[in-house]
Amino acid sequence: MGKKKRAMAKEQLNNDKFKGDKAYYKRGIAEKDNKVIYYIIFTFYLVSLIYPPFFRGMYFDDEFLVAHILTSILSITWFVHKMMSGEKRLLKDPIDYGGATLLAAYVLSSFFAVNPRAAWGEVLKYINYFFILLMASKLPKNIREIKASIYAxxxxxxxxxxxxxxxxxxxxxxxxxxxxxxxxxxxxxxxxxxxxxxxxxxxxxxxxxxxxxxxxxxxxxxxxxxxxxxxxxxxxxxxxxxxxxxxxxxxxxxxxxxxxxxxxxxxxxxxxxxxxxxxxxxxxxxxxxxxxxxxxxxxxxxxxxxxxxxxxxxxxxxxxxxxxxxxxxxxxxxxxxxxxxxxxxQTELVMSHDSNQPDSDISVIRFVDVKPDTDYILSFDIRTKESTNKPWDYGVIIQSRDYLDTPTNITEKYGKATASRDNVIVNFKTLKNSKRVAIIFMNKFAGTTAIIDNAFVQQRGSSEKSYLKLKYKYIPESIASRIADISFTTKNSTERMIFYKDAFKIYKDYILLGAGGGAWASLYFMYQSYLYWTTQTHDYFMQVMVETGTLGLLALFFLIGGFLYGAVRGLKIExxxxxxxxxxxxxxxxxxxxxxxxxxxxxxGAVALFLWTLMGLMYAFLRLNGIDTTLNIKTDIGYKGAIVLAIAALIFSTSLKMGQVYSKGALTQLKASNYAGAVQLYRKAVAFDPLNAGYRLNYGKALEALGQQSGNNIYVAMSQQMFEKAVGLEPYNSQYNAELAAFYLRHGAIDKGLKYIDKSVAVQPLRPQNYQQKADAYFKVGQYYMTNGDKAAAQKYFNVVLKIPDDIKRVNRKILKPIEMTPDTQRIIDEAKKSLEIVKA
Structure with a gap:
């Protein structure tokens, strides 16, 4: 019995060993598979760092929606991989919470956005940035992989x-x-x-x-x-x-x-x-x-x-x-x-034409800051290589530049030069709105040369001279002129100050939560200090302020605080x-x-992704160098929450991309006058991207055209709904309001049509063509009533046309640069006057 028991024990031991080896083998296979999955994820992560700038900087939806889809798929894969590895906590560091807070601010502001489609599109961008931040921070396992990220x-x-x-x-x-x-x-x-x-x-x-x-x-x-x-x-x-x-x-x-x-x-x-x-x-x-x-x-x-x-x-x-x-x-x-x-x-400025060179304008421009309404002199030395019979060897134009850098000629001088050095004095007085002057030196005719040196501008009665840097010896003129024009009085500088001022006006009206992503492009026409065209504030901090209000600014400061905290902690890396x-x-x-x-x-998007990657890599460095930055905050979405967010982003971005694809096809059909085909495709585009006002508007045009073509008024009724929905989605879009107004007027809804004509002016009061549009609409309505014998109604609408110059004057009193009526607006006003006289006769 003893021998039998020992044999059974030995057999059991062998069985246990086999099972242990088998378990060990399985663990090895699992670890190997785990590594393969990891390196696949890491490889695609590196690719996601490389490609964004090459697709128009990811500024347009065409490319960025594809990037959203790819990032969402990569993020889901990574989150699942991390969760399967047993990790539970996702948000740990200040930069994690800073990014999550800014994302939350954009989500919150989107519920109250003036342009819902743009706002949720911006949310999608920040989800993308947030995922890249998390991957850059937590994906690299060693310094070598951080370096790989930097190399990418x-x-x-x-x-x-x-x-x-x-x-x-x-x-x-x-x-x-x-x-x-x-x-x-x-x-x-x-x-x-x-x-x-x-x-x-x-x-x-x-x-x-x-x-x-x-x-x-x-x-x-x-x-x-x-x-x-x-x-x-x-x-x-x-x-x-x-x-x-x-x-x-x-x-x-x-x-x-x-x-x-x-x-x-x-x-x-x-x-x-x-x-x-x-x-x-x-x-x-x-x-x-x-x-x-x-x-x-x-x-x-x-x-x-x-x-x-x-x-x-x-x-x-x-x-x-x-x-x-x-x-x-x-x-x-x-x-x-x-x-x-x-x-x-520096060296002397030489401008010349060879004798066989055709006449052409050669000019060099330099700027000097000046006081307004003040007497100055421009002094310079001039000489030439040889005398010619041409009208002049050199020319100089002095321009005033105002707050908006608008050029206004003050004086100009042209003259002949000799082989010996002559001194030229040009007297001028700045204008009341002058901020600086532009000094333009010129040479024009074949065979002439102008050699200018020792040029300066001096205020009369003052000993101080502002010398002009005429020509740099080693720097190309294209670069030298840019260097010479570095000043707070340039057009770019002053324009940006105005953009910031106008952005602050918007912020005050949406101070808590902001007006949602894309708000600046939707609202700035109502707040601008003069007529300009820009879809961006040219300042990221102002952009966030307009879009997310005070809460968003606090979230941004939290993110920057996390960045600075990490930067300081990193100084301890040994x-x-x-x-x-x-x-x-x-x-x-x-x-x-x-x-x-x-x-x-x-x-x-490409630049934002670059920045968020850098912030993530900072914290990867800290983690891998043993510097703990974990915050004692229990709030965490976890990997399950991140997976849900990534799936939502994937579905949303895919839906928007499908809407885009169908919209492009529909637009092709619409241009080809295949209205039935356009309607079918726009129906799908709107289904996939229901917040897109542009799709709704074009869908309405296709329905209206199909209704007119087929004689089916149901399509016309449906088109009205699409036009109205488009304006409901983007109520501050002047063009969309005008389109709805035109629709109403085409179908006899005069009061509604004129209401939206007025609104198209109200939301963009500085565009002269809007007043022309208004004049035309009211004039034609007046003509309609005049033709139908309703003189009182006709007189009412003609009077609105005649008051348009007063409307423009009222607007001009509030802005920096007055707008002017278009010639067609004046023509319509003149015709309205004549029609009013006929009605009154």
Missing amino acids: LGFSVFGVAFVGIGAAAGTINYNGAWVGGRINSTLQYPNTTAALLMAGYVLILSLMDTAENKWLKALLNGVNFTVLLAFVFTYSRGAWIIIPFILAIYIVFIPKGTRSETVVDIISALIPLGIVMKGFNNAITSNAGGAAWKWYFIGLIISILIGIVLNGAINFVKKNIRAVSYASAFVAILVVVAVIYIMTA DKKNKALFVGVVSSAIALWWHSALDFDLSL
């Missing part, structure tokens, strides 16, 4: 720069990438492109500073040269001003012992930029694409070679830290002196390379926050 962002920025350079050279055909002599690249707006390039430059610089492989370091220097070249030719003055401060922040907060190398890395990209900048400028201004690429590749090769040489030099002298410090300090001083000299060195990368991420984010206060950068 850097690669994206390099692509934007490269496309911009190619577009400037005329080789890469991307719509809107090169407009007005400025690089817009794939974002189709130069200032926002500059902001993204600036943020990317600092990120790539941090990668370069921490790269251990000399070849990788040299390659990154070539990448940064590319980014800087594109950055310069965006001609974004705001970004030009900000970037030195961003670099200063980066240099100050990176670890001691690495700053000298950083200065060298900055220099190694600036040197090739300085070498090729003028040649590249000449190439793109003369449409010489081949020459532009030649200069670019010259700079790229030089930057890579410099990267190799300087890296080798640093490694050679690293053995003597003191020598490195002294050498770096000496080189830094030399570079600062050289940069200052290059940026400030590993030098990790800290340098962290400071690069923070500096890059600061660049975007800063520039977003000057322009509408964050209205482009």
Whole structure:
């Protein structure tokens, strides 16, 4: 029995061991599968960081809805994966709660929005930003994966720069990438492109500073040269001003012992930029694409070679830290002196035409701030190479610029020059509304030359002279003129101040919850200080204030507070390379926050995603460097709640995309006069996107046309409902109100029609064509009653037409720049006068 028991025990032991091995094997398979799933998620996450800028910056629904769908699917996959791994808490850090709070503010304001479709569309964007923030913060498992995220962002920025350079050279055909002599690249707006390039430059610089492989370091220097070249030719003055401060922040907060190398890395990209900048400028201004690429590749090769040489030099002298410090300090001083000299060195202004060159206007413009209604003199020295029989060698025009930078000529002077230096004095008096003057020097005729020097503007009775920077010695004129025009009195600066003022007017009327996403574009016509056209406030903080009110501003400050808290905590990171990368991420984010206060950068989804990714990566750094930032807050949506939110976002974005697809098809049918086909497709478009007023309006047009074509009045009744619903969804849209008014008037509902004509003027009172529309509508109604013998009614409507000039005067008393009646409005008023005389006779 004993032997039998021992045999059974041994068999049981073997069985247990087999079961244990089997369980271990299963766990191994599960872990392996888990890793595969993780890396698939991580790969698609990296892709989601790269592609957004290349689809028009994700500004338009066409592309952004697809991005919403992809992000939602990726987020659902990740949330399920995390939940299956046993994790329960999702929101932990200040940045998590800051992002969630701002998202909640947009959701809340959408219930009271003036434009529900735009508001919920904005909510969808913030869900996307929030998910990317969470993934960037919690997905990376090690520093290597954070670096992969940074490389993905850097690669994206390099692509934007490269496309911009190619577009400037005329080789890469991307719509809107090169407009007005400025690089817009794939974002189709130069200032926002500059902001993204600036943020990317600092990120790539941090990668370069921490790269251990000399070849990788040299390659990154070539990448940064590319980014800087594109950055310069965006001609974004705001970004030009900000970037030195961003670099200063980066240099100050990176670890001691690495700053000298950083200065060298900055220099190694600036040197090739300085070498090729003028040649590249000449190439793109003369449409010489081949020459532009030649200069670019010259700079790229030089930057890579410099990267190799300087890296080798640093490694050679690293053995003597003191020598490195002294050498770096000496080189830094030399570079600062050289940069200052290059940026400030001036020479005389030469404007000339060859004898075989056709007559054409060559001009250089410089600005001087002045006092209004004051006497000044302009003094300059002039000479020429040789005398000619042409009418004049030089011309100078002095223009006044008012608060809105509107040009008004004050005086002009034309004259002949001699080979010897002559002094010219031009007396002028500024206007009562002058803020600054523009001095325009000109040369026009073949064979003439004007050489101008020592130019200054001086107030009469004052010894102070404002010298004009006529020509920079080493900087292309296109860049020099932008530098010379950096001032708070420029049109862009004054316009932005007015936008902010008008935004604050809206805020006061919607102070608590705001007017919902997209509110500025819906409301600003009612509040504007003069007639201008912009769908953005050009200031992200003002945009949030208008859209979400005081609660939204508090949520935004909470988000920024979380960002700043993380930035401060990150200064405790001990590993030098990790800290340098962290400071690069923070500096890059600061660049975007800063520039977003000057322009509408964050209205482009690609830039907003870039910023929210950076904020997430900050907290990934903190987590992986053992710095705990968990808040003692129990409120958390959890992974289950996040899955529900992601599924809702997926369904919503897919529905909107389907509506868009059907709407495009319907519009094609409508243009082809296939009204039955258009109605069928618009019915589906409205079903998928019921809050879209534009779809409703076009659906109404299709129904009305089908009703007229078929003689079926049911379609006309249905079309009225669509027109009314469109205006109900966007009540502050002047065009939609006018469309509804026209519908009513076409179908004999005169009082309703005129009501909405009046409303179309009320919601956009500064557009002169609205008054023409009103005059035309009231005049035709008056004619109708006059034809039908109702003189009293006709007189009533003609009198409304005659009062339109008074309406315009009343509006003009409240605004900065008066509006004028269109000639057609005046013509209709004159006809109304004649008709009124006939009625009274």
